[in-house]
Amino acid sequence: MEQPGREAFRHFQPITTRWHDNDVYGHVNNVVYYSFFDSAVNSYLIEHGGLDIHQGEVIALVVNSSCDYFASIAFPERIEVGLAVSKLGNSSVHYRLGIFKAGQQQASAVGRFVHVFVERASNRPLTIPEPLRAALGRLRCD
Template identity: 70%
Template sequence: MSNPIPQRSDYRHFQPIITRWHDNDVYGHVNNVTYYSFFDTAVNTYLIEVGGLDIHDGDVVGFVVSSACDYFASIAFPERIEIGLRVGKMGSSSVQYELAVFKAGEADACAAGRFVQVFVDRASNQPVAIPVGLREALERLVVL
C-alpha cells in the first residue's frame, strides 16, 4: 500500500457515530457509499454545533463539489465508530476537509476521505466568503 494508514493522532476533532442495521450490505460490512454519509454527518454536526451554521434559515449553505475515499479495513453493524475531522486547505469561500473512520479506541483508520465544500448564498447559489463564525470554527481544525 503506497499511502500509510492515517492515525487517530492526525485529527483535531472526533464525531462519534453508531452504525445502523441498514448500513451493512449483502457482503456483511458497511457499504462504501455509507462512509460519505458518515463524513457529511461529522462535518455538518461540527459546523452546526461549533460554527453556528443554520441549515434551515441561514443565508449561507455549503455545497460539496468534490469527494473521495480510500478504504483500509471493513466495519460492520453493530460498531461504534468515530469520524476524525481536520481541515487541509481553506480558501475564501471553500474548504477541504480530511476525514477518517476509526473503530472506537483504535489508532489506525479503517477509511480516509476528503471533500471540498464551497459556501454559497442560499438565494443565488453564488460563492460567498466563509462567514466569520464558521471560519473561526474551521481554523481550529487546520493542520499545517
C-alpha cells in the same frame, strides 16, 4: 495513501452504525462512508460554527469527495469520524476525514471532502462567514 492515526485529526464525531448500513457482504457499504463524512462535518459546523441548515442565508455544498478504504466496519460498531482541515480558502474548505472504530488508533478509511460556501438564494460562492471560519480554523492541520 498511508493509513493515518488519530494524531492526524483535530476533532472526533461519534457515530453509531445502523442495521441498514451493512450490505450483502456483511460490512458497511462504501457509499455509506460519504454519509458519515457529511454528517460529521455538518454536525461540527452546526455545533461549533453556528451553521443554520434550515433558515440560514449561507449553506455549504459538496463539490468533491473521495475515499480510501483500509479495513471494513460493520453494524453494530461504534465509530468516530476524525476531522481535519487541509486547506481553508476564501469560499471553500478542504477536509480530511478518518473513520475509526471506537478505541482504535489507525483509520479504517480516509476521505477527502470539499465544501464551497454559497448564498442560499443564489447558489453563488461567498466569503466564509467569520464564525464558520473560526471553527474551521480550529481543525487546521498543516
